[in-house]
Amino acid sequence: MRQVNIGMIGGGTVGSGVYHAWECNGDLMSSRLGVKINFQKVAVKAFDEPRPYAIPRALMTLDWQSVVNDPAVQVIIELVGGTTIAKTMVLAALKLGKPVITANKALLSAHGEELFAVAKQYNANLYYEASVAGGIPIIKTMRESFVGNRFTHIYGIVNGTCNYILTRMKLEGADFADMLADAQRLGYAEAEPSLDIDGFDAEHKIGILASLAHGFWVKPKDIYVEGIRHISKLDMQFAAQLGYTIKLLGIVKKPAVAKPKAKNGSRVQVSVYPTLVPNAHVLASVNHVFNAVFIRGDVVGDTLFYGRGAGKDATASAVLSDVADAALDLKHGSKSRVPPFVPHEMAGAVLPIGETVSRYYVRFSVVDKPGVLAKISAILAASKIGISSLIQPEGHQGESVPLILMIHDAPNAAMTKALAKIAKLPVVKSPPVMIRVESFE
Numbered sequence: 001m002r003q004v005n006i007g008m009i010g011g012g013t014v015g016s017g018v019y020h021a022w023e024c025n026g027d028l029m030s031s032r033l034g035v036k037i038n039f040q041k042v043a044v045k046a047f048d049e050p051r052p053y054a055i056p057r058a059l060m061t062l063d064w065q066s067v068v069n070d071p072a073v074q075v076i077i078e079l080v081g082g083t084t085i086a087k088t089m090v091l092a093a094l095k096l097g098k099p100v101i102t103a104n105k106a107l108l109s110a111h112g113e114e115l116f117a118v119a120k121q122y123n124a125n126l127y128y129e130a131s132v133a134g135g136i137p138i139i140k141t142m143r144e145s146f147v148g149n150r151f152t153h154i155y156g157i158v159n160g161t162c163n164y165i166l167t168r169m170k171l172e173g174a175d176f177a178d179m180l181a182d183a184q185r186l187g188y189a190e191a192e193p194s195l196d197i198d199g200f201d202a203e204h205k206i207g208i209l210a211s212l213a214h215g216f217w218v219k220p221k222d223i224y225v226e227g228i229r230h231i232s233k234l235d236m237q238f239a240a241q242l243g244y245t246i247k248l249l250g251i252v253k254k255p256a257v258a259k260p261k262a263k264n265g266s267r268v269q270v271s272v273y274p275t276l277v278p279n280a281h282v283l284a285s286v287n288h289v290f291n292a293v294f295i296r297g298d299v300v301g302d303t304l305f306y307g308r309g310a311g312k313d314a315t316a317s318a319v320l321s322d323v324a325d326a327a328l329d330l331k332h333g334s335k336s337r338v339p340p341f342v343p344h345e346m347a348g349a350v351l352p353i354g355e356t357v358s359r360y361y362v363r364f365s366v367v368d369k370p371g372v373l374a375k376i377s378a379i380l381a382a383s384k385i386g387i388s389s390l391i392q393p394e395g396h397q398g399e400s401v402p403l404i405l406m407i408h409d410a411p412n413a414a415m416t417k418a419l420a421k422i423a424k425l426p427v428v429k430s431p432p433v434m435i436r437v438e439s440f441e
């Protein structure tokens with residue numbers, strides 16, 4: 001049986017998980033693939049660093065270049081993370097024509113376009129299944145299984161930390177800060193949690209999916225991002241009362257176009273923001289650290305993929321899937337059988353957030369006296385923004401009371417402008433809270 005030798009850089013959470021999964025199921029993989037997979041070398045930063053699973057000392061080196069340059073090593077796995085040294089490692093391997101496997105969404109988000117171009121130039125493949133939604137095989141599905149589809153809508157719950165916090169806020173009526181502290185204690189959130197809770201990790205992932213779906217490289221600067229810090233238990237409760245659950249969604253969708261040749265035909269919304277999801281929609285039931293990606297293709301219709309979005313074992317499963325592809329490509333001499341990313345929609349562009357249209361949930365904090373609603377609705381009406389329903393709950397004491405409006409479809413720019421005007425009314429006591437509502441139509 002032909003043998004393929006793997007060199008891995010990084011033996012931490014994911015790297016040791018990959019090695020462990022290979023120890024458990026490597027023989028099974030070999031018999032399924034007809035290729036023997038062999039881990040030749042593993043580069044780490046320090047030998048005695050604690051690891052979730054042990055890696056034999058004899059395999060380890062502190063010199064990553066000796067792994068990349070070893071003529072016996074045919075495939076490189078990069079599991080170091082970050083966008084600096086990891087980029088150097090990936091480029092060094094690609095330039096030797098070696099296939100590279102990475103789980104590094106931050107690296108792809110920042111430098112994907114360049115890395116895919118180098119991979120093409122050197123006739124090497126770059127595999128990245130583990131970079132989005134951990135164990136969910138979403139990259140392979142989009143690249144291969146759905147190759148005959150245009151992607152009209154992608155909705156992703158792709159950050160387990162945010163989903164964990166929002167789920168517990170909903171189920172326990174808890175505050176954001178308490179749930180974040182709990183997530184940190186349990187190891188679901190970093191001590192410095194910004195990457196997750198401010199939406200940047202989801203931005204990296206949704207940018208990769210958007211690029212793959214629409215064939216032009218979506219730059220992080222073009223993606224509108226809002227995190228979950230401002231979500232309060234009050235909004236969770238009102239959303240529930242209205243039949244919704246708040247989720248952090250990565251969204252990639254083509255706006256409805258009145259005429260097929262309208263100017264915005266090739267423009268795509270790519271964004272990350274907290275969203276009111278109707279309780280009847282399947283994404284509302286994706287709880288705790290689980291991830292889900294909902295894809296609508298013009299041929300296949302609606303599909304849903306669910307699973308663990310991170311963690312040493314789930315992520316290892318995705319890396320091993322890439323190992324299998326790389327091994328088969330080497331076996332059959334077809335290094336780029338499925339190209340990693342091929343630009344194919346040169347005129348594509350990201351729709352600015354101001355031009356996107358959606359429904360909205362808005363919570364005002366207003367003084368409790370007659371005429372307040374008339375003042376607010378006059379400003380909305382002047383901007384051609386329609387109210388679909390309203391709640392003003394009883395029993396709130398004090399100087400100000402909540403007023404919740406559900407707003408019909410409206411352009412984001414008009415909505416933001418109208419809310420800025422409303423915020424200046426003396427009867428409005430604090431900045432309005434605006435959360436977009438998704439109807440999945």
Ligand SMILES: NC(=O)c1ccc[n+]([C@@H]2O[C@H](COP(=O)([O-])OP(=O)(O)OC[C@H]3O[C@@H](n4cnc5c(N)ncnc54)[C@H](OP(=O)(O)O)[C@@H]3O)[C@@H](O)[C@H]2O)c1
Binds near residue numbers: 011309310311
């Ligand atoms: N953790 C997850 O659940 C998850 C899920 C999906 C994707 N990812 C991605 O997977 C990648 C790895 O994440 P991780 O959680 O496994 O990180 P990690 O636990 O911090 O592991 C990083 C590894 O890189 C090694 N390393 C650092 N600098 C190095 C250098 N100069 N030369 C050689 N080795 C070096 C470290 O060595 P030492 O062990 O000696 O410190 C460590 O083994 C990241 O891109 C991350 O975004 C992670």
